[in-house]
Amino acid sequence: MTLELVNVGRIYGQEWIIRNMNLKVSNGEFLALLGPSGCGKSTSLRLIAGLENPDEGHILINNTNVTNISPVQRRIGMVFQSYALFPHLDVYENLALGLRIRGTQERTVRDKVGAMISLLQLDGYSSRKPSQLSGGQRQRVALARALLRDPLIYLLDEPMSNLDAQLKEDLRPEFRNIILNDNKPILYVTHDQHEAMSMADKIAVLNNGNIEQIGTPTELYTKPSSLFVAKFIGRPQMNFFKDGSDFIKGVRAEDLELRQQGIPCRLSYKEWLGSNQLLMLESSYGLIRLLAKPDISISENLFIGWETDKQHLFERISGKRISNIF
Amino acid sequence: MDNTQQNKRLDRSMKSILRQNLLFTILVIWAIGPLAWQLYTSFSTADALINPFNDVMNRWTLSNYKLILSSETPFWRYLWNSFVVGIASTLFCILLSIPAAYGISKLKARTSSIIKTVLFGVALFPYVLLFLALLEIARGLNIGNNLLALSIPYTALSMPLSLLLLSAAFKDLPFDLEDAAKLEGLNFFQRLRWVLLPLIGPSTASTAILVFLFSWNEFPISLTWISDPALLTLPVAISRIAGSSVYSVPYGAYAAATVLASIPLLIIVLIFQSQIISGLTKGAVKG
Amino acid sequence: MIFLLLLPASLLIMTFFSYPIIRYGWLSMHASSVITGLEPVYNNGANWYRLISDQRFWIDLFQTTRFACLSVILELILAIFIALILDQRWRGRGLVRALTLLPWALPTTVMALGWRWIFNSPYGPIEQLIQILGYDQINILSDPNFAWIGTVLADVWKTTPFVTLILLAGIQTIPEDLYEAFRLEGGKPLSALMKITIPLLQPYILVCLLFRLAQAFGVFDLIQVLTGGGPSSSTESLAMYAYINAMRFLDFGYSATIMMASFIILIAAYIFSWITLSKIKDLTEA
Numbered sequence A: 001m002t003l004e005l006v007n008v009g010r011i012y013g014q015e016w017i018i019r020n021m022n023l024k025v026s027n028g029e030f031l032a033l034l035g036p037s038g039c040g041k042s043t044s045l046r047l048i049a050g051l052e053n054p055d056e057g058h059i060l061i062n063n064t065n066v067t068n069i070s071p072v073q074r075r076i077g078m079v080f081q082s083y084a085l086f087p088h089l090d091v092y093e094n095l096a097l098g099l100r101i102r103g104t105q106e107r108t109v110r111d112k113v114g115a116m117i118s119l120l121q122l123d124g125y126s127s128r129k130p131s132q133l134s135g136g137q138r139q140r141v142a143l144a145r146a147l148l149r150d151p152l153i154y155l156l157d158e159p160m161s162n163l164d165a166q167l168k169e170d171l172r173p174e175f176r177n178i179i180l181n182d183n184k185p186i187l188y189v190t191h192d193q194h195e196a197m198s199m200a201d202k203i204a205v206l207n208n209g210n211i212e213q214i215g216t217p218t219e220l221y222t223k224p225s226s227l228f229v230a231k232f233i234g235r236p237q238m239n240f241f242k243d244g245s246d247f248i249k250g251v252r253a254e255d256l257e258l259r260q261q262g263i264p265c266r267l268s269y270k271e272w273l274g275s276n277q278l279l280m281l282e283s284s285y286g287l288i289r290l291l292a293k294p295d296i297s298i299s300e301n302l303f304i305g306w307e308t309d310k311q312h313l314f315e316r317i318s319g320k321r322i323s324n325i326f
Numbered sequence B: 001m002d003n004t005q006q007n008k009r010l011d012r013s014m015k016s017i018l019r020q021n022l023l024f025t026i027l028v029i030w031a032i033g034p035l036a037w038q039l040y041t042s043f044s045t046a047d048a049l050i051n052p053f054n055d056v057m058n059r060w061t062l063s064n065y066k067l068i069l070s071s072e073t074p075f076w077r078y079l080w081n082s083f084v085v086g087i088a089s090t091l092f093c094i095l096l097s098i099p100a101a102y103g104i105s106k107l108k109a110r111t112s113s114i115i116k117t118v119l120f121g122v123a124l125f126p127y128v129l130l131f132l133a134l135l136e137i138a139r140g141l142n143i144g145n146n147l148l149a150l151s152i153p154y155t156a157l158s159m160p161l162s163l164l165l166l167s168a169a170f171k172d173l174p175f176d177l178e179d180a181a182k183l184e185g186l187n188f189f190q191r192l193r194w195v196l197l198p199l200i201g202p203s204t205a206s207t208a209i210l211v212f213l214f215s216w217n218e219f220p221i222s223l224t225w226i227s228d229p230a231l232l233t234l235p236v237a238i239s240r241i242a243g244s245s246v247y248s249v250p251y252g253a254y255a256a257a258t259v260l261a262s263i264p265l266l267i268i269v270l271i272f273q274s275q276i277i278s279g280l281t282k283g284a285v286k287g
Numbered sequence C: 001m002i003f004l005l006l007l008p009a010s011l012l013i014m015t016f017f018s019y020p021i022i023r024y025g026w027l028s029m030h031a032s033s034v035i036t037g038l039e040p041v042y043n044n045g046a047n048w049y050r051l052i053s054d055q056r057f058w059i060d061l062f063q064t065t066r067f068a069c070l071s072v073i074l075e076l077i078l079a080i081f082i083a084l085i086l087d088q089r090w091r092g093r094g095l096v097r098a099l100t101l102l103p104w105a106l107p108t109t110v111m112a113l114g115w116r117w118i119f120n121s122p123y124g125p126i127e128q129l130i131q132i133l134g135y136d137q138i139n140i141l142s143d144p145n146f147a148w149i150g151t152v153l154a155d156v157w158k159t160t161p162f163v164t165l166i167l168l169a170g171i172q173t174i175p176e177d178l179y180e181a182f183r184l185e186g187g188k189p190l191s192a193l194m195k196i197t198i199p200l201l202q203p204y205i206l207v208c209l210l211f212r213l214a215q216a217f218g219v220f221d222l223i224q225v226l227t228g229g230g231p232s233s234s235t236e237s238l239a240m241y242a243y244i245n246a247m248r249f250l251d252f253g254y255s256a257t258i259m260m261a262s263f264i265i266l267i268a269a270y271i272f273s274w275i276t277l278s279k280i281k282d283l284t285e286a
């Protein structure tokens, strides 16, 4: 089973919110859609689900054009950014509603919902209203509802965004396992690069409605295809050196080295990160971030440099990556 | 030193509580004093009313109630008529408003705000001024003296407020909820039945009560549409009693009528006060 | 789809609000009375000429305006005070609120009948009280100079709760922190009322003002039952005059003219006050 987007575009008013979107996700593949707030992530999911219609292009599910087909027929399992649980129904009824509407026998409903409740460890909560659940529990109910839909495709819109950092980390593997078990295409929206990198097989970086790059987390990290991706992926942020030429050099903080001679810098301040320390340096190129060993002692004035094969080269005007031939 | 200060503070708060209680008492007397007077009157004999401070033989009586309940058209008949019109117009109004309010809430922001402004303007309109044209409609269609027909103008006149309240209620629902229901396979009517209506239940209830109160109390249209004495609604029946003889003193009977007319409302207000209040205030705020 | 959902409701509203106004406009240019056999005959604006020179119309307009303005102002002032009291936490507040709502919920005719008995002379409680105190009877409802005060009193009694509730809702939207911050800066309770409560309450006050003025301008039930417009038409309102013309004199054309005129006056009043209000607003903001 596959999900495919061909040249999909969407206009609000005069403005293209999504433009020329091409994507392909196959069975059991976990694709993260990553981008800053307002770049059109939710809109892309709504287009795929059929809650909105594209103004150009089309959407294929299993090579069938579903662009003009109703949301119901597309069989989408979606977890909304807000979870969208029905506030007046308890957990059990929230999960059973769709099954009943689709004409499932009451006994089967009971079995399926029961099984799902224990799979997601929601036992004991089935007669609670969503408002009486914690954020993590709500998220699991929303996931359970999507799973019970027995969908062709999973669309997950920032399902972790309402959770605190610790809970996010705890839930990630569990979440990934449960949903990957179903072996369907999975599209996972997030603005948290850490989340995307740790969960996804592939990541599509979205900027202003355009896909900047699609690739595995490693590809994005080691070969960012544009300045935007290079800036967006990796923390601390990549350093950029503009020297008046038509090129911009990018070097990651961990690839910079302290040297006897090179670019002169002055230490502005340092952050202790445990396994290493982050130095903030002032130079004629502006602020530079450098990751150093934790035990090194640092003097006020120092010099930095890097190996040329660690350097990324971008065209100044277009921001496009130039393949490294040095 | 510390003690006296505490005492002072205690003293102050006692005073303010006393003052508050006094104000509340005034408020309650203001609100129900006239009603209490009616209650007193309705159980008093004519003699007792004329000489309130003299000793009269029979001070208390039930005869006022007996009189109005056993007159040619017994008084409960009017209560029943008003009840029928009230229920019918409430039902019509809610049934018609819900789809329309849903529609308004789905319109583009600009369009729906224009519609709401217009509705607000219409809701302000002193509808008394409409009675002549409505009378013509009733004559033209020959639907005077029909309680169900009377509920149609009531439905229309309550519609602006009802639309404002319900469309605000739809608008307040979480954005994704209906989409989630769509993906679950619910069609429009199923969404309405299983998701939307249960969630706007409280707003529907307060709207319904306001509509009911409006038709229960409406006077000029009922006055012109209904002439059959057996079909009069309560407000008109009361005004007829009032018009019958101004200078004699069957006030005991009047009072009994007003008491009987007030009881259903007393019950409604006591039970539904929070819905009425939320309906009124939302109507004001959203409008 | 949305259009279909809106259709029945819009048709109903059109029929019962727009049609009458169009009809009045048309009817006001026609004679339609017993003389014409109740058939409308075009009369070239004669109704409007008659209206302009009809003293009773102008007197009624004055009386209606006097009634509307005075009762709405009194209601607002009272309601602000009552709302401030009711806002305080207090046991049994719910019951008090329900009881204050009662006058508003009762049919106007019912309470008007009640007030007629209260004002009754010589047996009503007010007159009895005055007698005990040793004063002369005033017989308010049969004195052409004072009867209208009785109508205002009854209306204020009935509608103050409604205004109170809306203002109360407004007061409750004002966050407590504002008052605390104001106190910290040394503000006194009374100036908090003038500097915080009243300004933030403005939109609510405005809604009440608009709504109540329109309703009071169309006053009908209350006066019809309380005084029947008397004594000697001293409490008659425009709506009543239109009603009498239609139902007693069977002069539909003229009745429609009166209502059309009321309608136009009301709209003009709204436009006028809207402009004045925004002028005042500009001035205070400048």
Ligand SMILES: Nc1ncnc2c1ncn2[C@@H]1O[C@H](COP(=O)(O)OP(=O)(O)OP(=O)(O)O)[C@@H](O)[C@H]1O
Pocket: A012, A013, A017, A035, A036, A037, A038, A039, A040, A041, A042, A043, A044, A081, A191
């Ligand atoms: N109904 C609408 N009308 C006009 N513009 C809209 C509408 N809905 C969304 N937008 C715009 O479309 C853009 C994309 O919105 P979208 O919700 O897809 O962003 P997102 O990437 O999901 O952001 P977030 O991470 O904050 O959820 C935003 O700039 C938003 O302002």
Ligand SMILES: [Mg+2]
Pocket: A041, A042, A043, A081, A157
């Ligand atoms: Mg989003």
